[in-house]
Amino acid sequence: MSTPHIQAEPGQIASTVLMPGDPLRAKYIAEHFLEHPVQVNSVRNMLGYTGKYNGKDVTVMGSGMGMPSIGIYSYELYNFYGVDTIIRIGSAGGLAPELELMDLVVGVAASTDSNYATQFNMPGIIAPTADFDLAMNAVSLCDELGVRVMAGNILSSDIFYNDQKDALLRWKSMGILAVEMEAAALYLNAARAGKKALCLLTISDKPLEGSGLSSQDRETGFTQMMKVALELVQ
Incomplete structure (x- = not known):
């Protein structure tokens, strides 16, 4: 049965879903990496496709921008479609001085300035x-x-x-590697559902330095991230 935001029927979404923020990037992955991709969602143009990679079923679907958006889609995938694993693949602004443009970051934890976690009514800070x-x-x-x-x-x-104006400098002073807009909500939804999640990021800019990737560099860098994420599919 479909949800208000996903039109796929049961069985049309794989147990592992790759989620770029941009739905057109989901389309790119489906067309360039998946065998026999089938479009399973187009509600609100949040494109989703299911196909095979190295013989394994995988779905790629956009998440939109921000925690409210990925919060909706990841909740429905985990709780209504039986998805076990969601891997976010997105861009980020690098804060750590060691990071260079096109480097990858694995988000082991996600600090946040969001109130998303308040809904779980924890007796402390999760x-x-x-x-x-x-x-x-x-x-x-x-x-x-x-x-x-x-x-x-x-x-x-x-x-x-x-x-x-000094917000990112203060986060950097606490060892934060990079800034993005979705991972914390994804990780919290995964924890609540007893499922798995990971955020993989490509450094597309360095906001404290004013540098950023060209469109050509973005394509190359994001392709590396896509390959890593696809190789994680079980």
């Missing part, structure tokens, strides 16, 4: 974290493929244009 095996395997795959990678704490922010 730390949203990735599945350990997925994170460890992602780092190992990067090493095997010769891809530069760092693993650690990232920031999932609700704010793209922050009125507090």
Whole structure:
């Protein structure tokens, strides 16, 4: 049975879903990496496709921008479609000085300025974290493929244009590697559902330095991330 946001029928979505923020990137992955992809969702143009990669079923579907959006889609996938694993593949702004453009980051944990976790009414502050095996395997795959990678704490922010001009510097001072906008909600939904999640990021810009990738560099860098994520599919 379909949901308000996903039109797929039971059995049309694989147990592992790769989620780029941009639905057109999901379309790109389906067309360039999957065998016999079938479109399973187009509601609100949030494109989703299911096919095979190295003989294994996998779905790729956009998540949209921000925690409210990925919160909806990941909740429905985990709870209504029996999805076991969601791997977010997105872009991020690098904060750690060691990071270079096109490097990959494995989000071991996701700090946040969001109130998304308040819905769970915890008696303290919960730390949203990735599945350990997925994170460890992602780092190992990067090493095997010769891809530069760092693993650690990232920031999932609700704010793209922050009125507090020193906000990113303060996060950087606490060892945050990079900033993006979705992982914390994904990790919290996975924890609540007893499922698995991982956030893989490509450094597309360095906001504290004002540098960023060209469109050609983005295509190359994101392709590396796509290959790592697809190799994680069980």
